[in-house]
Amino acid sequence: MEIIEKLLSDCSSTAGYFFKYISxxxxxxxxxxxxxxxxxxxxxxxxxxxxxxxxxxKDIWIxxxxxxxxxxxxxxxWYGRGTRAEYRLTNGFSFLTNDNVGDILVLSKQDKENFNGxxxxxxxxxxxxxxxLNLSPxxxxxxxxxxxxxxxxxxxxxxxxMQSLTVDFPESKIISGKSRDFLGAIxxxxxxxxxxxxxxxxxTEFSLFRYIENNRYKNFIEKPFSSVEELIKIANTILNRRKxxxxxxxxxxxxxxxxxxxxxxxxxxxxxxxKKPDFIFxxxxxxxxxxxxxxxxxxxxxxxxxxxxxxQILNEADKVKIKYLFTLQQGISLxxxxxxxxxxxxxxxPEPYRHSYPKDFIPKIQNLNTYLNYLVCKHVK
Numbered sequence: 001m002e003i004i005e006k007l008l009s010d011c012s013s014t015a016g017y018f019f020k021y022i023s024x025x026x027x028x029x030x031x032x033x034x035x036x037x038x039x040x041x042x043x044x045x046x047x048x049x050x051x052x053x054x055x056x057x058k059d060i061w062i063x064x065x066x067x068x069x070x071x072x073x074x075x076x077x078w079y080g081r082g083t084r085a086e087y088r089l090t091n092g093f094s095f096l097t098n099d100n101v102g103d104i105l106v107l108s109k110q111d112k113e114n115f116n117g118x119x120x121x122x123x124x125x126x127x128x129x130x131x132x133l134n135l136s137p138x139x140x141x142x143x144x145x146x147x148x149x150x151x152x153x154x155x156x157x158x159x160x161x162m163q164s165l166t167v168d169f170p171e172s173k174i175i176s177g178k179s180r181d182f183l184g185a186i187x188x189x190x191x192x193x194x195x196x197x198x199x200x201x202x203x204t205e206f207s208l209f210r211y212i213e214n215n216r217y218k219n220f221i222e223k224p225f226s227s228v229e230e231l232i233k234i235a236n237t238i239l240n241r242r243k244x245x246x247x248x249x250x251x252x253x254x255x256x257x258x259x260x261x262x263x264x265x266x267x268x269x270x271x272x273x274x275k276k277p278d279f280i281f282x283x284x285x286x287x288x289x290x291x292x293x294x295x296x297x298x299x300x301x302x303x304x305x306x307x308x309x310x311x312q313i314l315n316e317a318d319k320v321k322i323k324y325l326f327t328l329q330q331g332i333s334l335x336x337x338x339x340x341x342x343x344x345x346x347x348x349x350p351e352p353y354r355h356s357y358p359k360d361f362i363p364k365i366q367n368l369n370t371y372l373n374y375l376v377c378k379h380v381k
Contacts, residue, residue, distance in 0.1 A: 003067045004128045007118045010108040011133055016145050017108040018043050019129075021137075021330035022100045023356040036090030037105070039076070040141040044087060046109050052078030054085060064092060064107070064117040072117075101358070102307050102331045104129070104140075123307050130304075131243045134210055137304060137328035138202045150207055153186045158211045169216060172245055176252035179205035194257065195351040195368045201253050202328075209245055213238065251278055251302050254326065257368075263375050275316040278302040282379045287319060294319040298378060300348075301325045307332060310345055324348055324371070331356040 011017050026037055044051050047060055059077040066072070072092030079086055104120040106129070120126045130136060135144075150158070161178060170178075183189060183204045189197055217238065225234070251267070258265050258279075268276045269284035280287050281298040299320040301313040306327045313323050325340075326348040332340075337358065340347070349357075351367035366374070 003118065004125055004132075006067065006116075007106060007108075007120075007129065008132050010116050011106070011144070012146050014108045014110070014146070016046050016143055017106060018046065018141065018143055019104050019106040019135075020140055021356060022103045022105060023331045024098075024101050024334075024358040025356070026101075036075075036077075036088045036093070039087040039089050041087060043141070043143050044078075045143060046107070047076040047087075048078070052080050052085075052087065054080050056080045060113070062113050062115055064115045066117050066119075098334045098358075101333045102329060102336075123305060123309055126305055126307070131239060131246060134206070134213070134242050136202060136206060136246060136249070137330060138199055139206070140330060150211065151186075154182060154204070154207060155211070157182045157185060158208055162212070162215055169212065169241065172248040173252050175209060175212070175245070176201070176205055176249055177256070179208050180253070180256065182208065193351070193369060194372065198253055198257070198368060199350055199352065202249060205245075205249055205253075209242075213241075246304060250304055250326070250328065254279070254302060257372065258375075261372060261376060261380070263372070263379055271317050271319075273315070277313075277316045280317060280320075281375060287317070294321065296378075298375065299323050303327050303329075305329050307336065310336075310340060311343075313345070314343055322346060326368070326371075328353070334358050334361075337361050 020037065020039075041051070047062065048058070052058060057077065057079055059075050061073055061075050064072050064074055074092040075090050077088050077090065079088065100119075100121070104126055106118040106120065108116045108118075110116060120129060161182075180201050183200055189200070192200065217234070255265075255267060264282040266280045266284035266287075267278065269280055269287075270276055271280075271284075271287065277299055279300040279302070281300070286292045287297055297317075297320050299313075299317045299322070301310075301316065301323065303309060303313075303325065304327065306325060306329045310325055313325060317323075321344055323343070323345045324347075325345055328350065330349075330353045332347075341364070347357075347365045348368060348371045349365060351369070354362055354365055354367060357365055
């Protein structure tokens with residue numbers, strides 16, 4: 001927990017930070033076998049004064065300090081010669097193994113050549129990181145700063161809506177729905193593939209929630225707290241609301257997709273031992289009919305991250321053998337994937353994230369569009 005507290009303090013006061021998942025490609029498990037970490041182009045300001053140019057290579061050596069007190073030297077490189085045009089971070093990383101696929105690497109800038117580095121392997125640590133900073137897996141590979149900068153068009157829409165609100169904080173379903181409305185107001189979403197559209201909705205909701213937070217808690221932040229107890233009370237309120245939003249956001253958007261495609265389902269219905277699966281198709285009434293065959297039912301669990309917690313879904317619906325699991329997790333170790341396969345757990349992930357899994361497993365992982373087609377064929381009469 002001390003490590004998480006230091007990480008959160010770093011990210012709240014740094015000039016900038018970013019996080020990435022350790023992918024199968026990073027661990028050499030996709031067949032690419034490239035050296036070091038791929039770094040997205042939008043993160044270059046953390047390392048260089050100017051972006052890399054085509055036709056030239058350039059690099060900088062940086063010092064990364066880790067929580068155990070050790071330091072490593074790493075090289076940030078822009079490859080611009082020949083056919084290459086990419087940033088990579090090499091040297092100083094001893095954890096590029098398959099067991100670390102799905103872990104999160106966080107780099108927080110201290111000054112031009114010094115960074116603090118963190119490797120989050122435990123799911124509780126990853127959840128604490130996301131919840132405290134109001135992040136989701138969708139924020140990976142982005143240049144992040146303590147002060148969030150919002151697109152002007154969205155800010156205008158958010159402000160107009162906030163003026164009409166009569167409640168302190170809207171319910172999660174309302175925030176999810178308004179996020180879809182606002183995205184549709186600033187760009188044509190009709191031609192966006194559903195996998196990409198879902199990720200855009202999540203991004204927009206993140207921005208909207210953060211805007212509401214800043215609006216509603218502005219007065220508390222600007223004036224001194226009368227006591228430590230008052231500070232703790234407000235902090236806990238903010239953190240719990242962030243956890244709640246993160247837990248419901250993905251389910252809200254998936255429910256909307258199922259509704260628009262007229263796919264029948266029951267959500268959070270009670271099964272054996274008072275378990276509550278996220279989704280049962282076509283509905284819980286048929287599930288509870290003894291004579292209704294299990295192979296005509298479909299089970300779907302939804303977890304933002306699922307490095308280890310996928311086991312929680314195994315006994316949520318005994319009547320359905322195959323357990324589908326939708327997640328935003330970007331990469332899972334080969335060991336975990338083999339175990340999932342053994343227990344008939346089938347992953348569904350947004351198409352842009354499928355490449356982060358081991359090459360041999362990618363054909364077994366469905367994207368959202370493929371899974372929706374499966375549900376329509378099976379359950380829409």
